[in-house]
Amino acid sequence: MTLVAEEVRIEVPVSGAPKRGVVSRLVSRLGNGFVQLLLALVALFWLVPVFGLLIASLRDESANTASGWWTVFTKPSELTLDNYADLVANQAVWQSFLNTFYIAVPATVLVVVMASLASYALSWIEFPGRETLTVVVVGLLVMPIQVALIPVAKLFGTFGLFGTITGVVLFHVAFGLPFAIFLLRNFFTGIPRDLIEAARMDGATEWVIFKRVVLPVAKPAIASLTIFQFLWVWNDMLVALVFADQDSAPITVALRAQLRQFGTNIDLLATGAFLSMIVPLAVFLVFQKYFVQGVLAGSTK
């Protein structure tokens, strides 16, 4: 930018308040216009792929194989909801869509409950080994789930949990906990000590302090965690690929079988992928603040 020019201008006697030089203003405005244009193009770049998928999901098979989705601008009459109707009528796909809820909701609730309890103990109850335990949790943040796939598959086999929704949920809970505890502990320790001590002076039990003092204060953190965990589980493929069977598979795994003939069944895949995206996109748009906070905190996962 043209800071030097500005200073020179200011020394020139001008009437009225000191103004920025014409050249400086022009360059700044042009520069700004350029930045605006560049970022607008970048944003467009980010939107086009999603838009393409959406349009592809709204055109039938013959239209998709005959021409690209961008031709829709000249042939808007090709748009149809038939693919969605077909998909919803497809028993297996619809069941997998429901399964995704059956997996994501309990996996989220359990993680939030267990992590809140544990984080309270790690933050406000003194016990030997608290420091070590906290460090272990921090260490587990980046644990690759691959190390647990084979042993847990065996374990689930023994207990009859392999190929069940319960099994998938339990695995998600286990690998959701370290981050959940980490996030909530960070928040809980930030609660003013006086608040907790005052409650203890009044003779409140730990349970009561947890429920009446900590939880209400921690609502934003819990909201972030809930949304992050829900989307994390909703979007999973690998865990379900290993632990779910055909009847308990979420939508990502159910659609996987269609990948082999990508070119010819874009209509089905695009529709299925978009159906699976509707929930995350809605959650994201409604709760973006909490979600962004959750992702920033949970990025290490």
Place this chain on the structure above:
Amino acid sequence: MKPRKFGLSSSVDAAPGRSPRQAIPFLLPALVVLAALVLYPLVFSLIRSFFDASGDEFVGLRNYVDTFTDQRTLTAFRNNVIWVVVAPAAVTGIGLVLAVLTERIKWATAFRLVLFMPMAISLFASGIIFRLVYEEEPDQGVVNAALVGVHDLFSPSSAYPKARPRDGYTPTDAGYVATAPSRAGDTIMVPLVGFPPQDVPAQALPASQPTSGNGELRGLVWLDVSVGGKAGKVDPIERGLPGIQLEAVRDGKVVARTTTGDDGRFTFPDLASDEVVVRLPESNFALPFRGLTWLGPSLITPVIISSWIWIMTGFAITFIAAGLSAIPRDALEAARVDGATEWQVFRRVTIPLLSPVLLVVFVTLVINVLKIFELVFVIAPGSVQSEANVLALQMWQVSFGTGGDQGAGSALAVILFLLVAPAMLFNIRRFRRERS
């Protein structure tokens, strides 16, 4: 005093919250799950990696040796290295630039929202999105459609791809060369085959015998493929091929050029009396440009990396922007007052102050990259999956996919664990430092 729900504390004089036993009910559920499904499996995988596929026989380090000599796994290693070297640095760099630029626009929030959106959707869905983006068929994949559009703008595609003379011509690099020479006054017939009649340009007229004479070399190029027609003869419904270029070559030099008319007839005027060889240049028959095979073996990894960049850039921007807003404005202003240019302020003030944040972003991205699985699984078609392979995918393949060898799979899992272990230590050290 209210009755205690968790009456585990027997010591009366311990202040509430000071009694270790009260921690137990709070910790127990989480600890049981973590111990059973994370810690125990870690130990189990480590032990399991020293046993063979069936799990019965102790094989020492053989699984590890096999892993480092197996071609598929080595490809996966190579790809993981490419990923780690290229992808996190690219995303951190792009994120930094865009984060700084967004400070200068009013719609920064909206911009970040758009770029953050891919973080909300599944890697599976992102994979489908990019599979469609990079689809090879230019009538389906938008990247190849754009490439073909740009290409054809500068060099239009040939009119008759794959067409060829029926006989009497030798294919060469320059095109089809007549086996027999001709001279002014001759009439030559060039029947073409290997081209679908429905693709002949609409302006094409029925082929008609060229009239000889006038000391000119004349001829006809037509599509000699009518059903029931005679090979090499002009049948009534056969059409001439307009726009075919022909060259007259003498002693290796092109001495004349001409192009067929709508009825397929052509004339070389003003040829000297010496013999020439007629040639149909390759440009008549070149295959049209169809874009690149993005999802083929050579480009697959860059393609998947590009989709990962699309997913992660929003995260980097948001993280870095948060760091930027924490930089004291005074430091920047002081540098500006001292006469530093914006670039110098960026290089000498912003980046050093931002480096801790950039490091965290970078490390986070490296961890993410090491675990990459779904994107490769979805974007790489089955036939090139071995080319695009990465460790996390190979681990799944070996243990649950086609392999079924849980000994080798466990070894891969342990290797993956060791690769993220430095990040684990990084996190723990950062955590300890923040506490003290």
